[in-house]
Amino acid sequence: MQLEQKNVLLGISGGIAAYKTPDLVRKFIAQGANVRVVMTDSAKEFVSPLALQAVSGNKISNSLLDEDAEAAMGHIELARWADIFVIAPATANVMAKLTHGLADDLLTTLALATAAPIVIAPAMNQQMWAAPATTENLLKLQHRGVMQIGPASGQQACGDIGYGRMTEPEDIVAFVADYFAGQANEAPALFAGKKIMITAGPTREALDPVRYISNHSSGKMGYAIAEAARKMGAHVTLVSGPVNISAPPNVELISVTSAQEMHDAVMRDIQQQDIFIACAAVADFRLADIPTHKVKKKDGILTLSFEPNPDILQAVAAQARPPFTLGFAAETNDIEAYAKSKLERKKLNMIAANDVSLSGLGFNSDRNALTVITKNSKISLPATSKYRLAIELLKLLNSEYSASQNNKKSK
Known part of the structure; x- marks a missing residue:
């Protein structure tokens, strides 16, 4: 299994693509990963925390101050636990918060508190994806080392057609697996000076x-x-x-x-x-x-x-x-x-x-x-x-x- 004993922290923000996340959790686990899930309040409107708890086998996190977590500081516990932090779907709102360092909920606080690599899977209306503000935010995140997969192009929930669909779960899992494979075998400097x-x-x-x-x-x-x-x-x-x-x-x-x-x-x-x-x-x-x-x-x-x-x-x-x-x-x-x-x-x-x-x-x-x-x-x-x-x-x-x-x- 490609992700054997890797700790994958999955952040879910409030977009319609959140309905795909139980399948995403299952596919991560099928590759041997340990999965913990953190949700924004708006994400709970699109997918049930109970469903995610059932497929992950772990309690779903949402609050900054979790009394059941280590010293009631859940964001520090989860930040240290993660080998990688995957945010899927990553809405335009969450991307903007990450860009400007806002930390007004557990998901965005974890993004600041973790030393783990961060992967975003953007998902939004095609016009929002094309907006100059989103483009500028993405560039800033990329320059900080945030990795991106997608979005894909196609029919959207609003009826529009274009880029903005969240990448399919199997491709997100493959992306993460490839990242760890690359870390184990970093690209050698074969073309230095060329x-x-x-x-x-x-x-x-x-x-x-x-x-x-x-x-x-x-x-x-x-x-x-x-x-x-x-x-x-x-x-x-x-x-x-x-x-x-x-x-x-x-x-x-x-x-x-x-x-x-x-x-x-x-x-x-x-x-x-x-x-x-x-x-x-x-x-x-x-x-x-x-x-x-x-x-x-x-x-x-x-x-x-x-x-x-x-x-x-x-x-x-x-x-x-x-x-x-x-x-x-x-x-x-x-x-x-x-x-x-x-x-x-x-x-x-x-x-x-x-x-x-x-x-x-x-x-x-x-x-x-x-x-x-x-x-x-x-x-x-x-x-x-x-x-x-x-x-x-x-x-x-x-x-x-x-x-x-x-x-x-x-x-």
């Missing part, structure tokens, strides 16, 4: 001043690779299309919109890079002639003419002195065949292929699985969190990169 450029997210191609075409890429895989590469000692430049997630700390972020903008940003600095990782989902085509005014609705068929976008990965690999290149192939069928063809056609060093037709993996998910192909090998990386997958992928990349450098020296 410069790595990573592209991530989708591109948007304008159809007129108000419309565009794009794809489902969330940028999560590219951002996870950027975070892992930075922790492995690299100087990381992240060239990103429009996404709804924040860049990892200490990473140079270049934000772009279109494929042409991404191409230009990459090519400006590519000669300074040791490694190039093309994780972005770049549009293959753009409108040949973009109207200057909004296209009005009319009867009949609207015909649009498209022209190819620049192939960023191919342009990088075709340099006179190219960096080590790792491409991505997101496919829905014949995954390996298409990936091998792309590897050979574009003269890449490596390619990582994933099946985006699989439910719960790839686009918009916090988990993924990859098949990594080189000229002489094929290695499967099983489904796990994107951050843990990024670490394993970069370990493989380092082996191939080191071998390529040794081959250059021997010539």
